[in-house]
Amino acid sequence: MTGTVYTETVVHSAPEAFAAEAPYQVAIVELDSGGRITARILGERVRIGDRVETAGEPGTTVFFKRIA
Amino acid sequence: MRPVAVVGIGKTRFGVFPDRDLLSLAVEAGEKCLNDANVRPSQVEAFFLGNFAGPAFVGQNHLAPYVSTALGIVGAPATRIEAACASGGSAFFHAWAGIASGVYDLVLVVGVEKMTNQPTARVTEILASAGDCSGEMRAGSTFPSLFAMIARRHMYQYGTTREHLASVAVKNHANGALNPDAHMRKVITLEQALAGKPVAEPLTLYDCSLISDGAAAVLLAPAERAADLGARPVRVLGVAQASDYLALDQKQDITTFPAVRRAAEKAYAMAGVGPKEIQFAELHDCFTIAEIVAMEDLGFVPRGEGGPCSAAGFTARTGGKPVNPSGGLKAKGHPVGATGVAQICDLAAQIRGEAGAMQLERHALGLAQNLGGSGATCVVSILGEI
Numbered sequence: 338m339t340g341t342v343y344t345e346t347v348v349h350s351a352p353e354a355f356a357a358e359a360p361y362q363v364a365i366v367e368l369d370s371g372g373r374i375t376a377r378i379l380g381e382r383v384r385i386g387d388r389v390e391t392a393g394e395p396g397t398t399v400f401f402k403r404i405a
Numbered sequence: 406m407r408p409v410a411v412v413g414i415g416k417t418r419f420g421v422f423p424d425r426d427l428l429s430l431a432v433e434a435g436e437k438c439l440n441d442a443n444v445r446p447s448q449v450e451a452f453f454l455g456n457f458a459g460p461a462f463v464g465q466n467h468l469a470p471y472v473s474t475a476l477g478i479v480g481a482p483a484t485r486i487e488a489a490c491a492s493g494g495s496a497f498f499h500a501w502a503g504i505a506s507g508v509y510d511l512v513l514v515v516g517v518e519k520m521t522n523q524p525t526a527r528v529t530e531i532l533a534s535a536g537d538c539s540g541e542m543r544a545g546s547t548f549p550s551l552f553a554m555i556a557r558r559h560m561y562q563y564g565t566t567r568e569h570l571a572s573v574a575v576k577n578h579a580n581g582a583l584n585p586d587a588h589m590r591k592v593i594t595l596e597q598a599l600a601g602k603p604v605a606e607p608l609t610l611y612d613c614s615l616i617s618d619g620a621a622a623v624l625l626a627p628a629e630r631a632a633d634l635g636a637r638p639v640r641v642l643g644v645a646q647a648s649d650y651l652a653l654d655q656k657q658d659i660t661t662f663p664a665v666r667r668a669a670e671k672a673y674a675m676a677g678v679g680p681k682e683i684q685f686a687e688l689h690d691c692f693t694i695a696e697i698v699a700m701e702d703l704g705f706v707p708r709g710e711g712g713p714c715s716a717a718g719f720t721a722r723t724g725g726k727p728v729n730p731s732g733g734l735k736a737k738g739h740p741v742g743a744t745g746v747a748q749i750c751d752l753a754a755q756i757r758g759e760a761g762a763m764q765l766e767r768h769a770l771g772l773a774q775n776l777g778g779s780g781a782t783c784v785v786s787i788l789g790e791i
Contacts, residue, residue, distance in 0.1 A: 344659065346605045346608075348553075373655075374540070398545065
């Protein structure tokens with residue numbers, strides 16, 4: 338899946354389950370196929386308007402990364 | 406519908422109270438309220454409790470009769486209302502509906518939350534459960550992060566700045582310093598607010614409301630009976646609750662809350678007033694950006710102007726439309742289930758002219774806005790002189 342970053346944040350104060358991973362970036366991605374999804378961003382930080390694609394292993398958390 | 410009045414108010418201080426449990430806080434607020442109205446517990450015909458996460462925070466369920474019987478209200482229907490951070494406002498709305506419709510004559514509403522006995526990471530997790538646990542929370546979202554994403558988008562669409570956000574924190578801290586019951590009575594500078602520790606970018610610690618213990622209570626009665634009761638009554642001119650999608654990624658435009666606009670439209674119509682007539686307001690500043698968006702959704706300022714208007718002092722005590730003269734959630738504190746009820750207490754105290762150092766010059770017509778989650782529930786209430 339590919340899409341465009343609609344908004345994003347970097348989480349510093351995380352819930353118990355994710356505390357070990359902080360700081361990490363979360364974004365709402367506007368999918369090219371329609372609709373939006375809240376996802377974790379891997380690698381380079383992204384900004385509103387950046388193009389992203391799915392990344393990482395499929396699981397309960399959806400991961401995206403910036404399209405180089 | 407019968408006209409309804411607030412005939413009693415009562416609050417605990419908000420703060421970190423290691424030696425107080427949920428029950429003692431709720432009972433203190435409830436008793437103060439009944440005493441204020443000069444009403445005996447046995448006269449109360451129904452009880453509504455606003456509480457977000459008592460079962461998770463303190464391990465107690467079935468909280469409404471747990472609290473009501475401790476207050477001496479035995480036998481009357483006792484119901485807990487959970488609507489995330491709007492639990493208190495929603496309890497108030499349902500109590501109002503019970504009286505307006507003629508089912509009850511005297512209804513007590515208590516809002517309470519005991520939060521500070523848990524570590525911050527656990528509190529963050531409990532608060533996050535007010536979002537969509539199957540989607541956004543699996544990605545590692547927190548409540549601050551949802552409002553951080555709203556702030557980022559608001560900045561992108563309208564040019565809102567970090568300084569605009571910080572101006573809300575500075576103003577609410579200054580107001581909170583005048584409130585003897587506030588959790589934090591500390592004046593802060595713009596520089597301090599801007600240099601706060603990051604929580605979820607672009608929000609810092611100073612953009613976030615507090616984790617507090619506390620309780621608040623109001624007693625409602627038909628307006629026609631209000632004169633027979635103890636305290637100086639305040640009229641409920643309009644009140645409405647509305648809903649919207651739970652998850653932020655289901656919303657078309659995250660820089661506005663449709664539930665706030667829907668509730669406001671109904672409450673304004675019921676009261677027969679518009680945003681211009683409102684003299685002061687207690688708004689749900691769980692995060693600085695939330696106060697800015699609320700100002701816009703309530704029609705206090707045009708879309709996108711919330712930040713500049715706040716920075717220009719429009720919402721200060723001495724400004725055109727004072728917002729959060731109590732210090733708001735930011736400085737007064739945010740014991741989640743108590744917040745919406747405390748807002749009603751604060752409006753009533755201002756309207757009665759009993760707000761002490763917080764008293765405003767123009768205080769005849771006030772509005773409270775209580776938001777649940779990232780906007781899935783909103784309650785807007787308009788109170789005025791009887």
